[in-house]
Each structure stands twice: as structure tokens, then as C-alpha cells.
Amino acid sequence: MFYVEWLRARNALRILAIVLGVLFLVTAIVRLFMPTNLEGNHYIHYEMGASGTHSSTVHLRDGATQTTILDSSGDRVVIVDHGWRGKHITVSGPGVEVDRRANVHIGSVRVKTFPGTNGGEVSVNTDEPIPLAALLVGPGIVGIIIATILGGALGKENRNHLEIAWTKPVSREAMALGMFGVDVVAIVAAMLMAFVMEVAGIALFELPRIEVDATAIAVVLLAVFGVLAFYALCNAATSSLRGGGGMKAVVWLAAIFVPLLSAAALVPILIFKIVGIIFGALALLDPLAYLSTHVSDSGQVASGAVPGVFGYSVLSAPIPERALVLLVLTVLFFALSVLQWRRLEA
Amino acid sequence: MNITISHLTKKFAATLAVDDLSIEVPAGTIFGLLGPNGAGKTTTFKCMLGLARANHGTVRFDGKTLAPPLFEGIVYLPERSVLYDWMRVGELVEMNRRAFKRFKAERALELLKTFGIDANKRCGSLSKGMKTAVAVAAAFAREADLLVLDEPTSGLDPVNQRHVLNLMVNEAARGATVIFSSHQIGQVERAAERIAILDRGKLVLEGAVDDLKADRKIVEAIFPDEHYSLNGLSGDKRIGRIDRSGRIVRVVALDGANDLARRLEEAGGTGIRVVDLNLEDIFLYAVAPTSARADVVEGS
Amino acid sequence: MPVVLTVDARSGVPIYQQIVEQVKRSTALGVLQAGEQLPTVKQLALDLTINPNTVARAYRDLERDGVIETAPGRGSFVKGDGAAASTKLAARDVARRAMESAVREAKAMGLSRADVRTVTDTVLDRWFPEE
Structure with missing residues (x-):
């Protein structure tokens, strides 16, 4: 039933496998020819x-x-x-x-x-354990790229293919959710592929030791839900469009600049403050904002420096809480996508 | 599958694309939908299948309203290609195999072979006609109860057009209902048992092709001078239209042409001729009365 | 089935009527023999690329007129006993139709009853010289 999306996902993963394979090969070549006197x-x-x-x-x-x-x-x-x-x-x-x-x-x-x-x-x-969060940056970026490629699945159907998608013996809601399901699996698989390749790349040089502590599960969930929420956002933005490639570019720009513009609230001028608060509120809907973490001296994952709204910032909230919010955002964006899609006409 | 369309109405902004359309398509019939461009044929199909929302009216399939499970047995072939260009033809067959329980992949591949299409090709690399053929091959391998085919022969060469018509006949012989539209009246005339003619969203004529042909005739008569009276004919429900041109009169009879011929003779007409109408004539009289009249008058 | 039926879909004559007339003519001419099997509805529909219901309608008419009979599960056959009668009936039907249109044409062109009779006699003399 969701074979079309499965093909799309397979094709994307195939390209990713080739890119990761080439990167690994380059790393291996670098390793082989590294000057031995080092x-x-x-x-x-x-x-x-x-x-x-x-x-x-x-x-x-x-x-x-x-x-x-x-x-x-x-x-x-x-x-x-x-x-x-x-x-x-x-x-x-x-x-x-x-x-x-x-x-x-x-x-x-x-x-x-x-x-x-x-x-x-x-x-x-050189044998310190690598914080898991640091190792997840690469897979996170890969995940977001794949999420962008696969995102807007419904918008792609809208361009000339609704007659096929909507004349299958399945409801529109089930059709959309099934397609999302296929893509979610593909995105998680892509992140896993990137993670494995990254660790394998490090292993060419030194034994990779990964720091797994009490926050590990929350950190992994934060990365996965962050990427999935971005995928869902791409869908919500394009579900009523025919195609939606341009809209995905807008989503990217917005996702990057909205959190940055919220920093305007730090300027002690009223207009800047207002603009900052507006963008700060918008940033709450921006999956990427929740991922603006950095690795501190102590190896802990800390929140980004984005100011909150009305004294509260989910962006500085503990990791499990942020992961949960991202999951809620994912569900919300999926629901918005389906609601838009089912009311269209072919 | 028996289809009942009642009072179907679809508005686009200010225009009525489909205007209070009611049609009954009996099970096992090949039903042809005719109409000039923009008459509302495609919109009717889309409303029937829920692809567009009707403003008013209902469509029932064997008495049931449309629900997703019914698509197991309903095929829709859109007017323009909706294939995924990046997909290989073989993958499209696989897509159908996975989506529909009754789909016969071997049958689809066999049909593709008769159309001369390589299953390894990408859909996007095919010509318009070949895209139609791919969609046709998939549609006729569905073992469907109802086939809704919007211009199923567009872009095909005459040999393959005939092939598609034969496939439709085969489906009807199997007991399936086939509803199709075509710009080529000759195809409809040959394959359709019943037709409906739409014009600007309205149903202007419906019936069995053979009955329409048997009933509808032009009766022509020549009178000695231009001062003749046809008062006896006005108000007769069996008369479609009367065209007078000097001493010649042409009457479109909807029924009882022989009776009419006799009456014209009694009125003093000579050179009475009863002319058969083919579907194209019937179509033109139905949708373009003025131009058709000029054509008949000047072409005599 | 040695008789090849053809239909002219573009003509104003209903297709089922064309089939009926052709079968009747073939029977009248002896091309279709008594007991001979007609193609199945589906086969003829596919051969001619016409609607199966149209073929079925033609066969029903032929059956009603006593030209053919249908044995369930076996197919349609040119009627055996009384084939001659039905043949004659069929022949009359065909002949009357042809003549009617000829006479109508003649009359339309202004020939009188006597004129038409003269023409008819000429034609009759040519085809039935011994009588």
C-alpha cells in the first residue's frame, strides 16, 4: 500500500549509503597514507x-x-x-x-x-570516552538532510499523483500515516547508518569509547525526535501544496533564523524586545532550536543560549523534557499534515 | 457493479461544472460519456470517485456509498498521465500488486508486452501514448468490478486504440461495468451500449446507442413553393427540430420517422427522404444546435 | 463459423440490427446451414469490438424470429427443423427491406406507380427469365 514511499525511502537510503561509503573510503585512504612519524x-x-x-x-x-x-x-x-x-x-x-x-x-x-x-x-x-551527544551531531545532520529529502511526502503526491494515492483501498488518513511510518523508519535507519559509519571511521584510528551515562537514552531520543519533528514540520508546511520543494527551502531558512532572531530580545530597546519575544515564541515550534546544544567542558549537554518567552524557555529545559516536547511537536505536525491533505481535491 | 448518480452538482467559483446530473449505469454495461471540452466529464468522474467533493448529490455503487474498501474493485484511469516519472514500469506493476488483492501481475506484464513496453524503462522516459498504455495495462489487470476510464485511448495509434476497446469489451463480457469518455465519437459508437452527452455540465441526452439510432432520423421533404404550412407538426413531442430553408424542410424526428414522412407527404411535400443519423450527427444536434443546422442545410 | 460478420459502427443503422440482417441474409443465401453454430456472444463481441450486450440483443431478436436457437451451455445454432421456413421468412424480410427503400427513392425522384412497375418488371425479367 505504501510501496511508493518505500521506493522513495529506499532510493534516498541508497544514495546515503554511497555517500557514507565514499566518506569511509576517503578516511581509510587518509589513514593508510598518514605519515608514520606522527x-x-x-x-x-x-x-x-x-x-x-x-x-x-x-x-x-x-x-x-x-x-x-x-x-x-x-x-x-x-x-x-x-x-x-x-x-x-x-x-x-x-x-x-x-x-x-x-x-x-x-x-x-x-x-x-x-x-x-x-x-x-x-x-x-587520547583515550577519553566520547560523549554520546557529540557522536550524535553527525547522524543528526544526516537525519535532517534525509528528513528534508523525504519530507513533504504528501505534497509530492499532490503533484499529479492523487488519482493514484486516493484510489487505493485505504482511507486517506491511513494512507498518510502509513507513508509517514515508512519515512520515519527510513530516517531512523539513516541516522543509524551515519552513526555506525562515524564510529567505524574513528575506529580506523583509535578504539572508540562512547560515554554512555544516565542521560544517554534521553540524548538519543532528543536527536531522533528532533529530526522526526523536522520531518513532520516539512510535511505540515507542504501537505496542501503541489510539490512543495520551494517551501522546504523556506522551512530550512526559518528553522535556522527564527532562533537566531529571538536573540533580539537581549537588546534593551522595546522594538527589539518585541521582535525577540515573537521569534522566541515561534522558536518553540522550531525543532532545530531544541537541538542547539553544545558540549561543555564537563562533557555535559547544555542548552543553547536562546532566551525564553515570558520567563520560561523550554530550550533550557532538561533533555528528557525537550525530547518529550519534540515528540509532541512531531505528532502535532503529523496531525496538521493529515488534516490539510484529506480536504484537498484531485 | 451498478452505478446510480443522482443530482450531482459541482461548483467551481461561479461556474457549474456539473449541473444536477442524474445517470443510472446498469451493471455489465459499457457506458460512454460524451461532451465537448469542458462539458464536465472529468469533473463528473472525480466527483464519482471522491477525488473532488460534490456540492450536492449522491453516487451509489450497488446501492452503497463510496468507501475505501470499494477501491479494491474500482479502477480509475485519469485523462492525463499521473504515473510517477521516476518509477520503473515494473515497479508500477509491483505497486499495483501490493495495493490490490485481485491484481494479476502476469496479466499486466503480458499486456505491456503487447503494447511493446519494456518493464525496465522509467515511466518518465515514455511518450504520452506509451504512458497511457502503461496505465491501461495496469487497469485491465485489476479484475475490477467498475472501470472509470477518462480518455483511455489518448495518444495511442489506431491499432492500440482498437486493442483498448477490445479490452473494454472483454471486461464487459466478464460482467464488469465500464464507464469511459472519449473525444473520438467513433469509438464510443462502436463499443458503448449506452451513452450520455454532457454539455456545460448538464445532461442533454442519454440512452442506448442503438435505440437512439433506431429512433432518431431526419425526414426531408420538398414543397412546391415557399408558402407551405407545417402547423400540424408543431407541438409534437416526437419532433426535435424543424429547419426550413426555402422549399426544403428538414425535420429531426426523435421517434416515428415513417409516420412523420407520411404526414409531410399529406401536407403536400414531395421527394420525401428518411435519413439515418449516426452518433456523430446525434451528438452534434445535441450539443451544437445552430452550427449543426447550418451544416445540414448547406451540405444538402 | 465460416460466415464473417461485419458491422459498420458509423452507420445510422443500429448495430444489433446489422447483425440480425446479416445472419438472416446468410441463412437465406444458404451460407449459414441449419444446425451450424454461431460464435458465442463474447467471441463475436471481441471479433467486432462491439458491446456484448448488443450482440446478445441481436441473438435474442434472431431467436424470437425463429432463425436461431440457443442451447444453454452449448451455444447458439441456426435452427434445424423448420429452417427452411425461417429461412424463407428471413429472406422475405431482407428482400422487402431492400425493395422498400428502392421504391421510396424512386417515388421521391418523381416516378409514378406505373413507372415503378415497369422498372420492377424489367428487373424481374432479368433475374427470373424462365417464368
Whole structure:
């Protein structure tokens, strides 16, 4: 019954598979031809190249190699190399200038700095767990692209195909919901494909460790519902149009600019405040606004800096609450789509 | 499947596309819908199948109102192609197989072969006529109870046009009801048992083709001079129209042509001729009275 | 079925009537023999690309006129016993129709009754010289 949508979804996923495959291949080629001297300790030898440098290597019991390099000025570099499982590098000594404590975590890399009386210490660990939220950015973007391609499913039927869609032995409501169902499965599959490819790409270099904590389910749901809500929004905007490709471009622009324009409320001028509040209210309907998160120092997912409306901002709400709101938006947009579609005439 | 259309009315802004249309199509009939462009044929089809909402009136299928499950047995072939251009012909067959329980995929593929269509081709790469043929192949493999075919031969060559008409005959022989429209009156005349003629949304004529032909004649008479009286004929319900042109008079008889011929003779007319009307004549008299009259008068 | 029926859909003569006349003429001419089977309604409809109901109507008329008979499940046949009678009836029917239109034409062109009789005699002499 929903074979047409299934074909559309299949074709989109086929193209996605090719694109992801090519990206993976490029990554693999980069990995193969990566200069080998970055891998070993040659680089550090080169950097510290002055005479009087000592280096010694010992094999630790857990299979790692520990290389200690000392130069004449007393600076020391200790590299504990776990191979595929990552490296710990510590640089310390009077030549290391550190003016404050820091702890920065990006992806699997964590950099810590400690100021000391006689020089400082910088440590770099490459085997830190990657926050799940960070790993979901890629699949989220892929999901939104696929959602845009498949979105407006009903609008596509409206352009010359209603005679086919509406003369099947199924009600219009069931037809629309069935098509949405096919697309939802395809979008989740696309996100999963992107996630797997992303992890596989990282694995070409180092063992990927994913930080799964108590918020993991909520974070995954936030990403999935965010993408699905955007798909539903594309449908709601195009269900009464013939085609609707142009409208999808408008949806994209609006989804990006509405949250940004809501920042106008921060300007202490009345007109800006009013504009900001209006766009802030509109942003509540914008699935992308709920996804404007960033990864903080502590690896936690924090809300975006979009101001709320009337003192309340769902955008700064806890993740499970936002995921729930996105689910409600998805259902709302689906309902709007069906309501528009069923009243059309072929 | 027996179809009853009663008082169907459809308004588009200020115009009445379908104006209080009532037609009964008995089961197992091939029913031809005729009318000039814009007469409301396509709108009638769309209202029948719920694709457009009628402002007034009802359509019943074997006494039942339209509901989604009925589409298991109802085929609609739209006037212009509504195929998915990106789809392969084979995928379209598969779409039908999945949507309709009674659909016979082998039959569809066999029909595609007779039309000379490669199932691997994309629908968008086909010519207009071949798109019609693809839709026809899918429609006639449905084992339907009712086929609503809007211009089912448009774009096809004469051989394939005849093929489509034969498929319709085959469906009717199976017991299915076929309702179709065509610009080619000759096709309707050949294949349709009953016809309805629409003009500006209104039903102007309905009946069995053979009955219309048997009943409707032109009776022509020549009088000795221009001062003859036909008073006896006015008000006769069996007379469609009287065209006088000098000494010649042509009377369109809706029935009883022989009786009329006798009466014209009694009135002093000579050279009485009774002329058969084919469907095209009947159609033209029904929808374009003035031009048809001029044609008959000058063409004598 | 050796007799090939043809119809002129574009003529003003109803199609069922054309079939009836052709079958009658074929029987009268002996082209269709007594007991011979006619095509089924569906077959003839497909052969001529005409509505099956039209064929059925023609067959009903032929049956009513005693030209053919239909055995349920077996098909329609040219009537066996009394075929001659029905043939004659059919022949008369066909002949009368043709002559009627000829006479009407003649009259329309201004021929008198005597004129028409003279013409008829000429034609009769040609086709029945021995009488």
C-alpha cells in the first residue's frame, strides 16, 4: 500500500549509503597514507632535537610502551602508548609555560594543564570516552538532510499523483500515516547508518569509547525526535501544496533564523524586545532550536543560549523534557499534515 | 457493479461544472460519456470517485456509498498521465500488486508486452501514448468490478486504440461495468451500449446507442413553393427540430420517422427522404444546435 | 463459423440490427446451414469490438424470429427443423427491406406507380427469365 514511499525511502537510503561509503573510503585512504612519524616518537625527537636529549623505552605489563624523553634543560615528556587503544602524553618541566589550570575535552581528546612553581605540566589523553551527544551531531545532520529529502511526502503526491494515492483501498488518513511510518523508519535507519559509519571511521584510528551515562537514552531520543519533528514540520508546511520543494527551502531558512532572531530580545530597546519575544515564541515550534546544544567542558549537554518567552524557555529545559516536547511537536505536525491533505481535491 | 448518480452538482467559483446530473449505469454495461471540452466529464468522474467533493448529490455503487474498501474493485484511469516519472514500469506493476488483492501481475506484464513496453524503462522516459498504455495495462489487470476510464485511448495509434476497446469489451463480457469518455465519437459508437452527452455540465441526452439510432432520423421533404404550412407538426413531442430553408424542410424526428414522412407527404411535400443519423450527427444536434443546422442545410 | 460478420459502427443503422440482417441474409443465401453454430456472444463481441450486450440483443431478436436457437451451455445454432421456413421468412424480410427503400427513392425522384412497375418488371425479367 505504501510501496511508493518505500521506493522513495529506499532510493534516498541508497544514495546515503554511497555517500557514507565514499566518506569511509576517503578516511581509510587518509589513514593508510598518514605519515608514520606522527605515530611513533620521531616527532617528539624532532621537536626536542637539541643535543643532550635522552630517551628510554620500557614495555609495561599491560602491553603499552612507555617512552620517556628528557632534555638537558630538565623538560620531560612521557608517552604511554596503548597503540590502537590510545595514548597518554605528559609534558612537564621548567620550559612548559602554563598560567592556569584547564581541562578541555573534545571528542576523545582531553587536555589538562597545571601551573607549577617550576614550570607547568600539560597532559593529553587520547583515550577519553566520547560523549554520546557529540557522536550524535553527525547522524543528526544526516537525519535532517534525509528528513528534508523525504519530507513533504504528501505534497509530492499532490503533484499529479492523487488519482493514484486516493484510489487505493485505504482511507486517506491511513494512507498518510502509513507513508509517514515508512519515512520515519527510513530516517531512523539513516541516522543509524551515519552513526555506525562515524564510529567505524574513528575506529580506523583509535578504539572508540562512547560515554554512555544516565542521560544517554534521553540524548538519543532528543536527536531522533528532533529530526522526526523536522520531518513532520516539512510535511505540515507542504501537505496542501503541489510539490512543495520551494517551501522546504523556506522551512530550512526559518528553522535556522527564527532562533537566531529571538536573540533580539537581549537588546534593551522595546522594538527589539518585541521582535525577540515573537521569534522566541515561534522558536518553540522550531525543532532545530531544541537541538542547539553544545558540549561543555564537563562533557555535559547544555542548552543553547536562546532566551525564553515570558520567563520560561523550554530550550533550557532538561533533555528528557525537550525530547518529550519534540515528540509532541512531531505528532502535532503529523496531525496538521493529515488534516490539510484529506480536504484537498484531485 | 451498478452505478446510480443522482443530482450531482459541482461548483467551481461561479461556474457549474456539473449541473444536477442524474445517470443510472446498469451493471455489465459499457457506458460512454460524451461532451465537448469542458462539458464536465472529468469533473463528473472525480466527483464519482471522491477525488473532488460534490456540492450536492449522491453516487451509489450497488446501492452503497463510496468507501475505501470499494477501491479494491474500482479502477480509475485519469485523462492525463499521473504515473510517477521516476518509477520503473515494473515497479508500477509491483505497486499495483501490493495495493490490490485481485491484481494479476502476469496479466499486466503480458499486456505491456503487447503494447511493446519494456518493464525496465522509467515511466518518465515514455511518450504520452506509451504512458497511457502503461496505465491501461495496469487497469485491465485489476479484475475490477467498475472501470472509470477518462480518455483511455489518448495518444495511442489506431491499432492500440482498437486493442483498448477490445479490452473494454472483454471486461464487459466478464460482467464488469465500464464507464469511459472519449473525444473520438467513433469509438464510443462502436463499443458503448449506452451513452450520455454532457454539455456545460448538464445532461442533454442519454440512452442506448442503438435505440437512439433506431429512433432518431431526419425526414426531408420538398414543397412546391415557399408558402407551405407545417402547423400540424408543431407541438409534437416526437419532433426535435424543424429547419426550413426555402422549399426544403428538414425535420429531426426523435421517434416515428415513417409516420412523420407520411404526414409531410399529406401536407403536400414531395421527394420525401428518411435519413439515418449516426452518433456523430446525434451528438452534434445535441450539443451544437445552430452550427449543426447550418451544416445540414448547406451540405444538402 | 465460416460466415464473417461485419458491422459498420458509423452507420445510422443500429448495430444489433446489422447483425440480425446479416445472419438472416446468410441463412437465406444458404451460407449459414441449419444446425451450424454461431460464435458465442463474447467471441463475436471481441471479433467486432462491439458491446456484448448488443450482440446478445441481436441473438435474442434472431431467436424470437425463429432463425436461431440457443442451447444453454452449448451455444447458439441456426435452427434445424423448420429452417427452411425461417429461412424463407428471413429472406422475405431482407428482400422487402431492400425493395422498400428502392421504391421510396424512386417515388421521391418523381416516378409514378406505373413507372415503378415497369422498372420492377424489367428487373424481374432479368433475374427470373424462365417464368
